[in-house]
Amino acid sequence: MTDFSAALATFAAGSVSTTAQARIVTSLSVLDWMAVGRAGASEPVSCIVRDMVLAEGGNAQAHLFGGGAAPLRGAALVNGTISHALDYDDTHFAHIGHPSVAILPAALAVAEWDDRILVDLLEAALVGMETSIRVGLWLGRGHYQAGFHQTATSGAFGAAVAVGRLLGFDKVQMRSVLGLTATRAAGLKAQFGTMGKPYNAGLAASAGVEAAVLVQRGFQPNADALEGTYGFGATHQGAADQSALDGLGDEWLFETVSHKFHACCHGLHAALEAARALDIAEPEVAEIKIKTHPRWMSVCNQLSPTTGLGAKFSYRTVIAMQALGYDTALPGSYTDKVCADPRITSLQDRITVEADENLSETQAHLALLRRDGIRRETTHDLMTPMSLSDREDRVRAKASKLIGTDEADAIWSMLRTGGRARDLAERMAG
Numbered sequence: 001m002t003d004f005s006a007a008l009a010t011f012a013a014g015s016v017s018t019t020a021q022a023r024i025v026t027s028l029s030v031l032d033w034m035a036v037g038r039a040g041a042s043e044p045v046s047c048i049v050r051d052m053v054l055a056e057g058g059n060a061q062a063h064l065f066g067g068g069a070a071p072l073r074g075a076a077l078v079n080g081t082i083s084h085a086l087d088y089d090d091t092h093f094a095h096i097g098h099p100s101v102a103i104l105p106a107a108l109a110v111a112e113w114d115d116r117i118l119v120d121l122l123e124a125a126l127v128g129m130e131t132s133i134r135v136g137l138w139l140g141r142g143h144y145q146a147g148f149h150q151t152a153t154s155g156a157f158g159a160a161v162a163v164g165r166l167l168g169f170d171k172v173q174m175r176s177v178l179g180l181t182a183t184r185a186a187g188l189k190a191q192f193g194t195m196g197k198p199y200n201a202g203l204a205a206s207a208g209v210e211a212a213v214l215v216q217r218g219f220q221p222n223a224d225a226l227e228g229t230y231g232f233g234a235t236h237q238g239a240a241d242q243s244a245l246d247g248l249g250d251e252w253l254f255e256t257v258s259h260k261f262h263a264c265c266h267g268l269h270a271a272l273e274a275a276r277a278l279d280i281a282e283p284e285v286a287e288i289k290i291k292t293h294p295r296w297m298s299v300c301n302q303l304s305p306t307t308g309l310g311a312k313f314s315y316r317t318v319i320a321m322q323a324l325g326y327d328t329a330l331p332g333s334y335t336d337k338v339c340a341d342p343r344i345t346s347l348q349d350r351i352t353v354e355a356d357e358n359l360s361e362t363q364a365h366l367a368l369l370r371r372d373g374i375r376r377e378t379t380h381d382l383m384t385p386m387s388l389s390d391r392e393d394r395v396r397a398k399a400s401k402l403i404g405t406d407e408a409d410a411i412w413s414m415l416r417t418g419g420r421a422r423d424l425a426e427r428m429a430g
Contacts, residue, residue, distance in 0.1 A: 004138055005226050007245050009174035012127055012161040014249075022252040024388055026126045027415040028395045029090050032259055033100040034411055034428050035399035037083035039331065041066035041430065045195040046082040049202060053078050062109035063429040072109045076159070076209045079105035079428075081202030084151070086331055087312075090257045091266050093362050093383065095136025095150050099129040099257060102155025102204035107162040108428070109209060111421035116166060118414070121421045126254060128162025128208075133253045135226075140239030144189075148236055152187020152200035157226070159208025167216050175223045180211040182225035182232035258362075258382050261394055262328040264312035266382075267296040270364035271315055274380035275322050282323040282343065284370045287350050290315050291365040294355040301353055304345070308334040319366075320347040329401055 053074035060069035065082040084101040111121040136154035184207040187200035302314040367377040399408035
Protein backbone atom coordinates (compact mmCIF):
# COMPACT_ATOMS: atom_id res chain seq x y z
CA MET A 1 0.00 0.00 0.00
CA THR A 2 1.22 3.48 -0.84
CA ASP A 3 2.46 5.52 2.11
CA PHE A 4 0.06 8.47 1.87
CA SER A 5 2.02 10.81 4.16
CA ALA A 6 5.31 10.07 2.39
CA ALA A 7 3.77 10.75 -1.00
CA LEU A 8 2.25 14.02 0.17
CA ALA A 9 5.49 15.09 1.84
CA THR A 10 7.52 14.37 -1.29
CA PHE A 11 5.08 16.39 -3.38
CA ALA A 12 4.90 19.29 -0.93
CA ALA A 13 8.66 19.62 -0.47
CA GLY A 14 9.76 19.03 -4.05
CA SER A 15 9.89 21.14 -7.17
CA VAL A 16 6.49 21.41 -8.84
CA SER A 17 5.46 22.00 -12.41
CA THR A 18 2.38 24.17 -12.24
CA THR A 19 0.08 24.85 -15.16
CA ALA A 20 -0.86 28.30 -16.40
CA GLN A 21 -4.47 27.57 -15.51
CA ALA A 22 -3.58 26.52 -11.95
CA ARG A 23 -1.58 29.70 -11.44
CA ILE A 24 -4.33 31.96 -12.77
CA VAL A 25 -7.05 30.20 -10.76
CA THR A 26 -4.87 30.57 -7.65
CA SER A 27 -4.50 34.30 -8.26
CA LEU A 28 -8.24 34.63 -8.80
CA SER A 29 -8.87 32.81 -5.52
CA VAL A 30 -6.55 35.22 -3.72
CA LEU A 31 -8.47 38.18 -5.17
CA ASP A 32 -11.75 36.52 -4.26
CA TRP A 33 -10.51 35.73 -0.73
CA MET A 34 -9.35 39.30 -0.14
CA ALA A 35 -12.62 40.75 -1.42
CA VAL A 36 -14.86 38.58 0.76
CA GLY A 37 -12.53 39.09 3.73
CA ARG A 38 -12.60 42.85 3.45
CA ALA A 39 -16.37 42.78 2.95
CA GLY A 40 -16.77 40.65 6.07
CA ALA A 41 -14.35 42.52 8.30
CA SER A 42 -17.07 44.26 10.31
CA GLU A 43 -19.25 41.19 10.89
CA PRO A 44 -19.87 40.47 14.60
CA VAL A 45 -17.76 37.29 14.59
CA SER A 46 -14.96 39.20 12.86
CA CYS A 47 -14.89 41.92 15.51
CA ILE A 48 -15.01 39.45 18.40
CA VAL A 49 -12.09 37.32 17.21
CA ARG A 50 -9.99 40.29 16.03
CA ASP A 51 -10.53 42.16 19.32
CA MET A 52 -9.51 39.09 21.33
CA VAL A 53 -6.28 38.62 19.41
CA LEU A 54 -5.37 42.32 19.48
CA ALA A 55 -6.04 42.45 23.23
CA GLU A 56 -3.50 39.68 23.78
CA GLY A 57 -0.76 41.86 22.29
CA GLY A 58 2.52 40.40 21.10
CA ASN A 59 4.72 41.07 18.09
CA ALA A 60 2.93 42.72 15.18
CA GLN A 61 4.08 40.20 12.60
CA ALA A 62 1.18 40.15 10.14
CA HIS A 63 -1.68 42.42 9.13
CA LEU A 64 -5.34 41.72 9.86
CA PHE A 65 -8.52 42.24 7.88
CA GLY A 66 -10.08 45.40 9.28
CA GLY A 67 -6.80 46.84 10.56
CA GLY A 68 -4.13 46.11 13.12
CA ALA A 69 -1.43 43.45 13.22
CA ALA A 70 -0.76 40.41 15.38
CA PRO A 71 1.61 37.47 15.87
CA LEU A 72 1.51 34.81 13.14
CA ARG A 73 -0.85 32.34 14.79
CA GLY A 74 -3.25 35.09 15.86
CA ALA A 75 -3.22 36.69 12.42
CA ALA A 76 -4.02 33.36 10.78
CA LEU A 77 -6.88 32.78 13.24
CA VAL A 78 -8.35 36.24 12.67
CA ASN A 79 -8.00 36.31 8.90
CA GLY A 80 -9.28 32.76 8.46
CA THR A 81 -12.35 33.52 10.56
CA ILE A 82 -13.07 36.85 8.90
CA SER A 83 -12.70 35.58 5.34
CA HIS A 84 -15.29 32.87 6.02
CA ALA A 85 -17.65 35.16 7.96
CA LEU A 86 -19.86 35.79 4.92
CA ASP A 87 -19.54 32.18 3.69
CA TYR A 88 -18.90 33.68 0.26
CA ASP A 89 -15.49 32.11 -0.46
CA ASP A 90 -14.49 29.36 -2.90
CA THR A 91 -15.54 25.71 -2.53
CA HIS A 92 -14.09 22.49 -3.90
CA PHE A 93 -16.84 19.94 -4.34
CA ALA A 94 -14.52 16.92 -4.57
CA HIS A 95 -14.46 16.86 -0.77
CA ILE A 96 -16.85 19.74 0.06
CA GLY A 97 -14.29 22.06 1.56
CA HIS A 98 -13.36 25.74 1.36
CA PRO A 99 -9.61 25.76 0.55
CA SER A 100 -8.74 29.46 0.45
CA VAL A 101 -10.01 30.47 3.91
CA ALA A 102 -7.85 27.82 5.59
CA ILE A 103 -4.65 28.05 3.54
CA LEU A 104 -4.31 31.70 2.45
CA PRO A 105 -4.45 33.27 5.95
CA ALA A 106 -1.62 31.01 7.11
CA ALA A 107 0.49 31.41 3.99
CA LEU A 108 0.11 35.18 3.72
CA ALA A 109 0.93 35.75 7.40
CA VAL A 110 4.21 33.84 7.11
CA ALA A 111 5.05 35.25 3.67
CA GLU A 112 4.57 38.79 4.99
CA TRP A 113 6.63 38.12 8.11
CA ASP A 114 9.42 36.48 6.08
CA ASP A 115 9.23 39.22 3.42
CA ARG A 116 8.68 36.79 0.55
CA ILE A 117 7.77 37.70 -3.01
CA LEU A 118 4.26 37.04 -4.30
CA VAL A 119 5.45 34.27 -6.62
CA ASP A 120 6.60 32.30 -3.58
CA LEU A 121 3.31 32.95 -1.79
CA LEU A 122 1.18 31.87 -4.73
CA GLU A 123 3.14 28.66 -5.29
CA ALA A 124 3.03 27.72 -1.61
CA ALA A 125 -0.70 28.48 -1.48
CA LEU A 126 -1.38 26.36 -4.55
CA VAL A 127 0.58 23.41 -3.12
CA GLY A 128 -1.24 23.82 0.20
CA MET A 129 -4.69 24.02 -1.38
CA GLU A 130 -3.97 20.99 -3.56
CA THR A 131 -2.84 19.12 -0.45
CA SER A 132 -6.05 20.00 1.39
CA ILE A 133 -8.13 18.60 -1.46
CA ARG A 134 -6.06 15.40 -1.60
CA VAL A 135 -6.33 14.89 2.16
CA GLY A 136 -10.06 15.52 1.91
CA LEU A 137 -10.41 12.88 -0.79
CA TRP A 138 -8.29 10.45 1.25
CA LEU A 139 -10.55 10.97 4.25
CA GLY A 140 -13.58 10.46 2.02
CA ARG A 141 -17.21 11.56 2.11
CA GLY A 142 -17.85 9.43 5.21
CA HIS A 143 -15.62 11.79 7.20
CA TYR A 144 -17.81 14.73 6.21
CA GLN A 145 -21.05 12.81 6.70
CA ALA A 146 -19.95 11.81 10.22
CA GLY A 147 -19.97 15.50 11.14
CA PHE A 148 -16.42 16.72 10.52
CA HIS A 149 -15.99 20.03 8.70
CA GLN A 150 -13.53 19.41 5.86
CA THR A 151 -12.59 23.10 5.68
CA ALA A 152 -11.23 22.78 9.20
CA THR A 153 -9.76 19.27 9.06
CA SER A 154 -8.23 18.79 5.61
CA GLY A 155 -7.70 22.56 5.49
CA ALA A 156 -5.35 22.44 8.48
CA PHE A 157 -3.07 20.00 6.66
CA GLY A 158 -3.03 22.25 3.61
CA ALA A 159 -2.22 25.29 5.74
CA ALA A 160 0.67 23.49 7.44
CA VAL A 161 2.11 22.36 4.10
CA ALA A 162 1.86 25.86 2.61
CA VAL A 163 3.71 27.35 5.58
CA GLY A 164 6.26 24.53 5.53
CA ARG A 165 6.98 25.23 1.89
CA LEU A 166 7.56 28.91 2.61
CA LEU A 167 9.91 27.92 5.44
CA GLY A 168 11.88 25.66 3.10
CA PHE A 169 10.97 22.27 4.59
CA ASP A 170 12.44 19.08 3.16
CA LYS A 171 10.30 15.96 2.85
CA VAL A 172 11.25 14.73 6.33
CA GLN A 173 10.04 17.97 7.88
CA MET A 174 6.95 17.93 5.68
CA ARG A 175 6.05 14.48 6.93
CA SER A 176 6.58 15.66 10.50
CA VAL A 177 4.32 18.66 10.00
CA LEU A 178 1.59 16.42 8.59
CA GLY A 179 1.92 14.19 11.64
CA LEU A 180 1.82 17.08 14.09
CA THR A 181 -1.14 18.70 12.34
CA ALA A 182 -3.01 15.43 12.78
CA THR A 183 -3.27 16.14 16.50
CA ARG A 184 -4.46 19.73 15.96
CA ALA A 185 -6.87 19.56 13.00
CA ALA A 186 -10.44 19.96 14.24
CA GLY A 187 -13.82 21.35 13.31
CA LEU A 188 -17.41 20.17 13.47
CA LYS A 189 -20.41 20.65 11.19
CA ALA A 190 -22.36 21.13 14.42
CA GLN A 191 -21.15 24.75 14.23
CA PHE A 192 -22.91 25.39 10.90
CA GLY A 193 -25.29 28.32 11.13
CA THR A 194 -23.35 29.90 14.01
CA MET A 195 -20.19 31.94 14.51
CA GLY A 196 -18.43 28.63 15.02
CA LYS A 197 -18.42 27.84 11.29
CA PRO A 198 -16.10 30.70 10.22
CA TYR A 199 -14.11 30.13 13.40
CA ASN A 200 -13.41 26.60 12.12
CA ALA A 201 -11.58 28.12 9.15
CA GLY A 202 -9.52 30.31 11.48
CA LEU A 203 -8.64 27.29 13.60
CA ALA A 204 -7.33 25.45 10.53
CA ALA A 205 -5.13 28.37 9.46
CA SER A 206 -3.80 28.90 12.98
CA ALA A 207 -3.11 25.18 13.51
CA GLY A 208 -1.15 25.06 10.26
CA VAL A 209 1.07 27.96 11.30
CA GLU A 210 1.62 26.53 14.77
CA ALA A 211 2.55 23.05 13.56
CA ALA A 212 4.97 24.34 10.91
CA VAL A 213 6.73 26.78 13.22
CA LEU A 214 7.15 24.08 15.88
CA VAL A 215 8.66 21.65 13.36
CA GLN A 216 10.97 24.41 12.13
CA ARG A 217 12.18 24.77 15.71
CA GLY A 218 12.99 21.07 15.96
CA PHE A 219 9.75 19.66 17.39
CA GLN A 220 9.59 15.91 16.74
CA PRO A 221 6.06 14.45 16.63
CA ASN A 222 4.81 11.05 15.48
CA ALA A 223 5.22 11.55 11.74
CA ASP A 224 2.74 8.73 11.06
CA ALA A 225 -0.12 10.31 12.99
CA LEU A 226 -2.14 11.05 9.86
CA GLU A 227 -2.63 7.44 8.79
CA GLY A 228 -1.00 5.26 11.48
CA THR A 229 -2.53 3.31 14.35
CA TYR A 230 -4.80 5.63 16.37
CA GLY A 231 -4.02 8.26 13.73
CA PHE A 232 -6.27 10.96 12.34
CA GLY A 233 -7.81 8.83 9.61
CA ALA A 234 -8.57 5.90 11.88
CA THR A 235 -10.15 8.06 14.57
CA HIS A 236 -12.04 10.48 12.29
CA GLN A 237 -13.99 8.12 10.03
CA GLY A 238 -11.33 8.31 7.32
CA ALA A 239 -11.66 5.96 4.37
CA ALA A 240 -7.90 5.99 3.59
CA ASP A 241 -8.73 6.17 -0.12
CA GLN A 242 -5.39 5.82 -1.88
CA SER A 243 -6.87 6.99 -5.18
CA ALA A 244 -6.58 10.48 -3.66
CA LEU A 245 -2.95 10.37 -4.86
CA ASP A 246 -3.86 9.76 -8.51
CA GLY A 247 -2.11 12.31 -10.70
CA LEU A 248 -0.47 14.09 -7.76
CA GLY A 249 2.17 16.43 -9.10
CA ASP A 250 0.85 16.26 -12.66
CA GLU A 251 -2.83 17.06 -12.28
CA TRP A 252 -3.94 20.08 -10.27
CA LEU A 253 -7.39 19.39 -8.84
CA PHE A 254 -7.51 22.93 -7.50
CA GLU A 255 -8.05 24.14 -11.07
CA THR A 256 -11.67 23.02 -10.72
CA VAL A 257 -12.39 25.00 -7.56
CA SER A 258 -15.79 26.67 -7.66
CA HIS A 259 -16.02 30.39 -6.94
CA LYS A 260 -19.24 31.69 -5.48
CA PHE A 261 -21.02 34.29 -7.59
CA HIS A 262 -24.09 34.54 -5.35
CA ALA A 263 -23.95 35.50 -1.66
CA CYS A 264 -25.90 32.49 -0.44
CA CYS A 265 -25.56 28.77 0.24
CA HIS A 266 -23.52 27.07 -2.50
CA GLY A 267 -26.27 24.48 -2.81
CA LEU A 268 -28.44 27.17 -4.44
CA HIS A 269 -25.91 28.28 -7.02
CA ALA A 270 -26.64 25.71 -9.73
CA ALA A 271 -30.31 26.74 -9.66
CA LEU A 272 -29.40 30.43 -9.80
CA GLU A 273 -27.07 29.81 -12.76
CA ALA A 274 -29.83 27.86 -14.51
CA ALA A 275 -32.24 30.75 -13.90
CA ARG A 276 -29.61 33.12 -15.25
CA ALA A 277 -29.36 31.03 -18.43
CA LEU A 278 -33.14 31.13 -18.86
CA ASP A 279 -33.16 34.89 -18.20
CA ILE A 280 -36.09 34.55 -15.84
CA ALA A 281 -37.98 37.80 -15.25
CA GLU A 282 -41.01 37.97 -12.93
CA PRO A 283 -43.59 39.47 -15.33
CA GLU A 284 -43.23 36.40 -17.57
CA VAL A 285 -43.35 33.73 -14.84
CA ALA A 286 -46.42 31.54 -14.49
CA GLU A 287 -44.62 28.68 -12.78
CA ILE A 288 -41.07 27.50 -11.99
CA LYS A 289 -40.15 23.94 -11.06
CA ILE A 290 -36.73 23.28 -9.54
CA LYS A 291 -35.15 19.85 -9.26
CA THR A 292 -32.07 19.36 -7.10
CA HIS A 293 -29.98 16.63 -5.48
CA PRO A 294 -31.72 15.18 -2.38
CA ARG A 295 -28.95 16.27 0.01
CA TRP A 296 -29.80 19.93 -0.52
CA MET A 297 -33.45 19.50 0.49
CA SER A 298 -32.51 19.59 4.17
CA VAL A 299 -29.80 22.23 3.74
CA CYS A 300 -31.16 25.07 1.66
CA ASN A 301 -34.86 24.51 1.03
CA GLN A 302 -36.46 26.82 3.56
CA LEU A 303 -39.87 27.42 2.02
CA SER A 304 -40.81 30.88 3.33
CA PRO A 305 -37.96 32.37 5.37
CA THR A 306 -38.58 35.57 7.30
CA THR A 307 -34.96 36.65 7.84
CA GLY A 308 -32.10 37.63 5.56
CA LEU A 309 -30.05 34.71 6.83
CA GLY A 310 -32.90 32.32 6.10
CA ALA A 311 -33.17 33.71 2.59
CA LYS A 312 -29.63 32.51 1.92
CA PHE A 313 -30.88 28.95 2.42
CA SER A 314 -34.07 29.08 0.34
CA TYR A 315 -34.46 28.03 -3.30
CA ARG A 316 -37.82 29.74 -3.62
CA THR A 317 -36.57 33.02 -2.18
CA VAL A 318 -33.33 33.36 -4.15
CA ILE A 319 -34.96 32.45 -7.46
CA ALA A 320 -37.73 34.96 -6.74
CA MET A 321 -35.12 37.56 -5.86
CA GLN A 322 -33.27 36.99 -9.12
CA ALA A 323 -36.47 37.16 -11.15
CA LEU A 324 -37.38 40.46 -9.50
CA GLY A 325 -34.00 42.05 -10.19
CA TYR A 326 -32.34 41.79 -6.78
CA ASP A 327 -28.56 41.42 -7.08
CA THR A 328 -27.90 38.01 -5.53
CA ALA A 329 -24.15 38.69 -5.64
CA LEU A 330 -24.43 41.36 -2.94
CA PRO A 331 -24.60 40.21 0.71
CA GLY A 332 -26.71 43.27 1.46
CA SER A 333 -29.50 42.01 -0.79
CA TYR A 334 -30.50 39.35 1.73
CA THR A 335 -32.57 41.15 4.36
CA ASP A 336 -35.64 40.64 6.50
CA LYS A 337 -37.31 43.35 4.41
CA VAL A 338 -36.76 41.38 1.22
CA CYS A 339 -38.42 38.33 2.77
CA ALA A 340 -41.48 40.45 3.54
CA ASP A 341 -41.68 41.95 0.04
CA PRO A 342 -45.17 40.94 -1.25
CA ARG A 343 -43.75 40.50 -4.74
CA ILE A 344 -41.33 37.91 -3.34
CA THR A 345 -43.99 36.04 -1.40
CA SER A 346 -46.31 36.05 -4.40
CA LEU A 347 -43.67 34.63 -6.72
CA GLN A 348 -42.58 32.05 -4.13
CA ASP A 349 -46.05 30.52 -4.35
CA ARG A 350 -45.39 29.78 -8.03
CA ILE A 351 -42.08 28.02 -7.36
CA THR A 352 -41.83 24.36 -6.39
CA VAL A 353 -38.76 22.37 -5.39
CA GLU A 354 -38.31 18.62 -5.52
CA ALA A 355 -35.51 16.11 -5.07
CA ASP A 356 -34.12 14.16 -8.02
CA GLU A 357 -31.63 11.37 -7.32
CA ASN A 358 -30.56 11.43 -10.97
CA LEU A 359 -28.94 14.84 -10.44
CA SER A 360 -25.48 15.21 -8.93
CA GLU A 361 -24.77 17.47 -5.94
CA THR A 362 -23.55 20.18 -8.29
CA GLN A 363 -26.53 20.11 -10.66
CA ALA A 364 -29.97 21.70 -10.73
CA HIS A 365 -32.75 21.54 -13.31
CA LEU A 366 -35.17 24.42 -13.87
CA ALA A 367 -38.39 24.32 -15.86
CA LEU A 368 -40.09 27.64 -16.59
CA LEU A 369 -43.67 28.05 -17.74
CA ARG A 370 -44.22 31.56 -19.05
CA ARG A 371 -47.53 33.39 -18.94
CA ASP A 372 -47.71 33.19 -22.74
CA GLY A 373 -47.65 29.38 -22.50
CA ILE A 374 -44.06 28.92 -23.66
CA ARG A 375 -42.07 26.33 -21.69
CA ARG A 376 -38.32 26.52 -21.28
CA GLU A 377 -35.98 24.38 -19.23
CA THR A 378 -32.29 23.85 -18.62
CA THR A 379 -29.88 21.99 -16.36
CA HIS A 380 -26.78 23.62 -14.91
CA ASP A 381 -23.79 21.83 -13.39
CA LEU A 382 -21.34 23.86 -11.31
CA MET A 383 -18.61 21.45 -12.37
CA THR A 384 -18.98 22.36 -16.03
CA PRO A 385 -15.62 23.88 -16.99
CA MET A 386 -15.65 27.65 -17.20
CA SER A 387 -13.21 29.35 -19.53
CA LEU A 388 -10.45 31.25 -17.77
CA SER A 389 -11.60 34.50 -19.35
CA ASP A 390 -15.17 34.01 -18.14
CA ARG A 391 -13.98 33.02 -14.67
CA GLU A 392 -11.72 36.07 -14.49
CA ASP A 393 -14.50 38.39 -15.62
CA ARG A 394 -16.92 37.07 -13.00
CA VAL A 395 -14.46 36.95 -10.09
CA ARG A 396 -13.26 40.47 -10.84
CA ALA A 397 -16.83 41.72 -11.19
CA LYS A 398 -17.71 40.15 -7.83
CA ALA A 399 -14.65 41.72 -6.19
CA SER A 400 -15.58 45.11 -7.67
CA LYS A 401 -19.04 44.89 -6.12
CA LEU A 402 -17.60 44.02 -2.72
CA ILE A 403 -14.63 46.41 -2.43
CA GLY A 404 -14.88 48.77 -5.41
CA THR A 405 -13.43 48.56 -8.90
CA ASP A 406 -10.27 50.54 -8.12
CA GLU A 407 -9.33 48.28 -5.21
CA ALA A 408 -10.18 45.10 -7.10
CA ASP A 409 -8.14 46.20 -10.11
CA ALA A 410 -5.17 47.21 -7.95
CA ILE A 411 -5.10 43.84 -6.19
CA TRP A 412 -5.44 41.94 -9.46
CA SER A 413 -2.62 43.94 -11.04
CA MET A 414 -0.40 43.20 -8.06
CA LEU A 415 -1.12 39.49 -8.28
CA ARG A 416 -0.43 39.32 -11.99
CA THR A 417 2.67 41.52 -12.15
CA GLY A 418 4.38 40.49 -8.91
CA GLY A 419 5.74 42.28 -5.89
CA ARG A 420 6.10 41.56 -2.18
CA ALA A 421 3.68 39.66 0.00
CA ARG A 422 3.99 42.50 2.51
CA ASP A 423 2.41 44.94 0.05
CA LEU A 424 -0.49 42.58 -0.57
CA ALA A 425 -1.02 42.17 3.19
CA GLU A 426 -1.13 45.92 3.69
CA ARG A 427 -3.80 46.22 1.02
CA MET A 428 -5.68 43.31 2.59
CA ALA A 429 -5.90 45.29 5.82
CA GLY A 430 -7.70 48.04 3.92
